[in-house]
Amino acid sequence: MADAAPSRQRDTTLMGMYLFLASEIMLFGGLFAVALALRLLHPQEVAAASRRLHYGIGAANTVVLLTSSLAVALAVAAAEMGKVKGTVVSLLAAAGLGLGFLALKAVEYGMEIREQLLPAFTPAEAFESPPAHLFMDLYLVATALHAVHVTVGVVLLAGLAWRVHRRSLALPRGAAGVEVVGLYWHLVDVIWVFLYPILYLVR
Amino acid sequence: MKVVAPLIAVWAALLALLGLTVGASLMLTGTPSLVVSLGIASAKAALIAWVYMQLRREGGLMRIMALGAAFWLLILLGYLALDYLTR
Numbered sequence: 001m002a003d004a005a006p007s008r009q010r011d012t013t014l015m016g017m018y019l020f021l022a023s024e025i026m027l028f029g030g031l032f033a034v035a036l037a038l039r040l041l042h043p044q045e046v047a048a049a050s051r052r053l054h055y056g057i058g059a060a061n062t063v064v065l066l067t068s069s070l071a072v073a074l075a076v077a078a079a080e081m082g083k084v085k086g087t088v089v090s091l092l093a094a095a096g097l098g099l100g101f102l103a104l105k106a107v108e109y110g111m112e113i114r115e116q117l118l119p120a121f122t123p124a125e126a127f128e129s130p131p132a133h134l135f136m137d138l139y140l141v142a143t144a145l146h147a148v149h150v151t152v153g154v155v156l157l158a159g160l161a162w163r164v165h166r167r168s169l170a171l172p173r174g175a176a177g178v179e180v181v182g183l184y185w186h187l188v189d190v191i192w193v194f195l196y197p198i199l200y201l202v203r
Numbered sequence: 204m205k206v207v208a209p210l211i212a213v214w215a216a217l218l219a220l221l222g223l224t225v226g227a228s229l230m231l232t233g234t235p236s237l238v239v240s241l242g243i244a245s246a247k248a249a250l251i252a253w254v255y256m257q258l259r260r261e262g263g264l265m266r267i268m269a270l271g272a273a274f275w276l277l278i279l280l281g282y283l284a285l286d287y288l289t290r
Contacts, residue, residue, distance in 0.1 A: 011264075011265070014261075014265060015264075015265065015268055018265065018268040018269055019268065021269075021272065022268070022271060022272035022275075023272075025272040025273065025275075025276055026272065026275065026276070029275075029276040029279055029280075032276070032280065033279055033280055033283050036280055036283060036284060036287075037283060037287060039237070040284065040287040040288065041287065043233065047232070055225065055228070059221060059225055062221050063218065063221065066214060066217045066218060066221070067214065069214075069217075069251060069255055070210060070211065070213075070214040070255075072255070073210045073213075073254070073255045074207065074210060076257075077206045077207060077210065081206075179257075182255075182256075183256055186251050186252075186255050186256045187256075189251060190247075190248045190251050190252070193244050193247045193248055193251070194241075194244045194248070196224075196244075197224055197228070197240035197241065197243070197244055198240075198241075201224065201225070201228035201236070201240050202236075202237075203228055203231065203232045203233075203236045
């Protein structure tokens with residue numbers, strides 16, 4: 001940063017994003033609070049319900065999201081060096097991995113519907129216990145809300161790649177624009193990092 | 204390469220931590236399982252925040268902004284656990 005003004009503008013942009021991310025953390029925080037209460041009240045039933053989830057698919061999707069975060073971090077690094085092509089390729093890779101995450105999640109939901117595990121597609125009597133039903137309600141709400149965030153992220157990343165490609169976002173001057181979308185994507189990743197053990201690995 | 208190498212190292216560490224948390228879930232149950240899995244998730248979140256979200260190069264103000272929400276969340280979850288654990 002050569003002079004003070006762009007750096008101050010960048011700080012303001014980033015702070016606004018952090019404020020938004022804080023509200024996102026509180027949104028998912030309510031769901032984490034439900035998960036904690038359920039687990040403290042019904043440890044056995046929750047563990048039994050969690051064991052029925054496909055933790056291997058969840059782990060594979062964690063790998064996909066962690067890798068997409070790496071791609072976004074590489075995109076930010078490339079943007080700050082003014083490398084247009086590197087930025088575009090990395091952003092598209094991250095968006096593609098986001099789509100992969102959603103595809104795998106859809107396959108998983110399909111399996112859970114067939115196994116009579118997913119609320120809204122399964123009669124209440126099919127659940128092992130009322131706490132198991134509650135836990136699966138939480139699973140559906142939390143993962144669906146997260147999937148909505150991934151979908152928004154994919155659109156943002158692809159749109160950003162388009163703007164960088166068309167030079168309507170000039171690099172490295174507009175690198176902060178890549179950075180704020182990156183922050184959002186990393187937070188969506190961090191939320192999944194907590195959702196994974198809280199939902200899939202209760203033992 | 205000076206910029207890229209730490210990003211890839213963090214990615215490898217994140218994958219190793221994922222392996223560790225899956226491994227731990229096969230061996231531990233109950234409270235130890237909860238403590239270990241949340242500890243590992245926190246370590247992963249810290250790596251992402253510090254290196255990928257670049258808090259390592261930001262000033263104090265930005266770090267407080269980022270950590271503030273986590274702090275509020277701990278207050279929420281802390282009081283909730285206090286309630287359920289002391290009934």
